[in-house]
Amino acid sequence: MKLDRLTRHAATVLAALAMLLAGCTTYVTTQVTAFSDWSGSDATRTYAFTRTQDQKNNLEQDTYEQIVANELALHAFRQTGERDAHYLVALAYGMRPDTVxxxxxxxxxxxxxxxxxxxxxxxxxxxxxxxxxxxxxxxxSYPVYTHLLAIRITDRATGKEMYNVTARNTDEQSSLIAAMPFLARSAMSDFPLANGAVRTVKLPVDGKGGLSNEVAADSPAPSVPASGAKTVQ
Structure with a gap:
């Protein structure tokens, strides 16, 4: 009898929580860390992706580059051939299982x-x-997965690193491809961040579990300004 009563209580509470969640916006929270010596202008924002040997002829790499390219385009970057590119963009990414x-x-x-x-x-x-x-x-104990994306922008002519940003989030889903739009959007949020900027970006999830077009909420942390870089307010 006691078990039946507890079961009914649990079912009632879960149903109430489901109703509450149905009316709330779900967010993916991502931690972003940036190092910057950015001094470029919109007129010089041509770029090409560069790959490691392991990333060549790789469909997964192609997919992630397209996602990042979409975010770069929002900041006046234009993809060209490597000979015509002012910048080279390299990606590093991965997923690590963990337990909480x-x-x-x-x-x-x-x-x-x-x-x-x-x-x-x-x-x-x-x-x-x-x-x-x-x-x-x-x-x-519960399984969780940490997803990571790093974007490194260098000057093609000199090899100088201009911008290096890392985005990291953790949830119960193992899929890196599902996390990548959130990682890329968070990494390029308010580009260029100040040197040493550390911030938390919250992006809304749509009804299908993907990145929503709603306005994102973020909580920047104090950072160390760099020459030519925009300070996060």
């Missing part, structure tokens, strides 16, 4: 049921003000 451990409370009820008053709110139930009571905690 969360302490979950264990409850007991000093007045076992059944109780029929007060429904659907049972004051003696797990969500009522008088019980049941936590007796301790049990550690639960």
């Amino acid at each position: 451990i969360v302490a979950q409370p264990v409850y007991y009820n000093p007045w076992p049921g059944p109780y029929y008053w007060g429904r659907p709110f049972d004051p003696w139930g797990p969500w009522g003000p008088w019980g049941p009571y936590p007796t301790g905690y049990v550690n639960q």
